[in-house]
Amino acid sequence: MNERPRIKDVAKRLGVSPATVSRALSGSGLVAEPTLSRILDVARELNYRPNVSARNLRTQRSMSVLMVVRDIGNPFYLEVMKGVEQAAREAGYSVLMGNTENDPDRESEYFDMLRDGHADGMILMTGKLPARLEAEGLVGGLPVVVALETIEDSGLPHVQIDNFAAAQDAVRHLIELGHRRIAHITGPLPEGMSTLRRDGWRAAMAGAKLPVPDGYEQLGDYQLHTGQVLCGRLLDLPEPPTAIFCANDESAFGAVHELHRRGRAVPDDVSVVGFDDIYLSEAIFPPLTTVSQPRADIGRESMSMLLELIAGGKVALDPIVMPTELKIRGTTGPVAKPN
Amino acid sequence: MNERPRIKDVAKRLGVSPATVSRALSGSGLVAEPTLSRILDVARELNYRPNVSARNLRTQRSMSVLMVVRDIGNPFYLEVMKGVEQAAREAGYSVLMGNTENDPDRESEYFDMLRDGHADGMILMTGKLPARLEAEGLVGGLPVVVALETIEDSGLPHVQIDNFAAAQDAVRHLIELGHRRIAHITGPLPEGMSTLRRDGWRAAMAGAKLPVPDGYEQLGDYQLHTGQVLCGRLLDLPEPPTAIFCANDESAFGAVHELHRRGRAVPDDVSVVGFDDIYLSEAIFPPLTTVSQPRADIGRESMSMLLELIAGGKVALDPIVMPTELKIRGTTGPVAKPN
DNA sequence: ATGAAAGCGCTAACAT
């Protein structure tokens, strides 16, 4: 088991100083030509790689960032991660994935990783701050970017979409198709994103002077199975809806599933709209009409803001709002003729 | 912007030496009681966290492992990651995600991270080694565990499933339902996993003395859209199959989609079986019959082997084979009466 | 039970 070479091994081989090797390898442009390429050659030959712990200790930075999500099992984040990773790589950074599972301990653990030098910055997608930090007001100024979610009064930069407007648009699409009985399966309320989507639905209904009968707002939790159950409940209503707007795609999948199960045609009997345009939304049958977020762009944008922050730059505190697009696919259609 | 506290700050506050603080915080049991709790108190009060770069440099380990996959956008890996992460956390390790996108440069980059102290070990799920390393035979002995895939003659420990037997079982299930015309949409051949699944199908067919007409083996690539196209091709055959075994769930989704599109009933006209039991397999309509892998278990098992390796322990080179289960759901049924 | 001192491997300030 041969030892990994150290910088001084490379230096000795050529009779130069470690400093020169360091300069040569860092591309500082301070090393003259005969020496430079000989160093590069030997480094390659020995397969030398600078030890990152030593470098990080010396430079006081880790060249890594943390991307913290609520549930790493949710594929939605993968696309965002791809964008983050791409921007990070271009800047020479690595990305560490953090998974909180909504556990406050883990949430604050990841903040600790900022302090202990594990990472230079963080992209936070959990929608909340550790209570401890928030209480002591020591969040402002940290190299943290909030993405997807909103954290009010945090003093942190945000990258997000306009959940309210996107939901409103989605519901308007249903209204334009002639639907008047439009129900909503919400996300976990009163959580911010869910609330905005719910309010967008309400606004669209109010804007078209459509009534919202009792039971048309079903409290969900973004989960597929819950969507299925709640859809069933909607169908059992005395006046069931002809269209259902779901707070996310998973619950929309559940709704479509329940409709199939009951032999109701989608969209001929009931239209369904989702939100997020996750992986496979296009693949179910019929393909899901849903609000598409520019996930990779959100990731990239978040990362560039974070790099800016890390570099000590000032960053706008007005949220960056990325555009959404309503993907009209197969689960929405004209309202059935009134019975 | 107050500076982060250092170990000597904690030490000074109490008039003890940094060494004592280090010992107290590491739970070495070498610090006596009056001192111990006072150190712990002050550390908490100052919110002190040891700098990881310094610690890693000194201890020569990073307490991180690398989990390298081919495509981070594939949700299949998320469940594996969950298992890896759980086992890692329990041992005090963090998990770094690596994404190669099948790019050889990136593949060897991640190996470099083993040498530069970024990570102490690696769980490799890409099914191949960087050519450079392989050529120089410097892989054996590295703290690397191969999961899901197989790398022949690598001298590395493996955690996997029996793809051949699982495929064979899945096809036998179709045969038991009375199917005789069973086609297969493969993964990317001649890649190892795809080949094993294909061979399992062939073996089941041969075992039942069933013919494999021309065109019944369609070369796919695990992608949804390809599955759709190839399913169409199968249906256009003079003697179309009554059942299709797909090398993975995505292509099965594509196949089901195409069947729907053409108005063919699933499973009444054609049965479909997938492989992997990914996220949402249960959610499509009808729910997909598929081979389920114990993904989280594979992750956990890989991680514990890796920990063993890192600790310098010897590890069996016979592959650890995890059990699979055929989940019989809604896309398979008895063969239709012959026309 | 605690302290003093060394040193992990690197980079950057300062010299030349």
Place this chain on the structure above:
DNA sequence: ATGTTAGCGCTTTCAT
């Protein structure tokens, strides 16, 4: 253009 030197913050001998 290159070498010398110091030191990042920690853990771990070794000494007491």
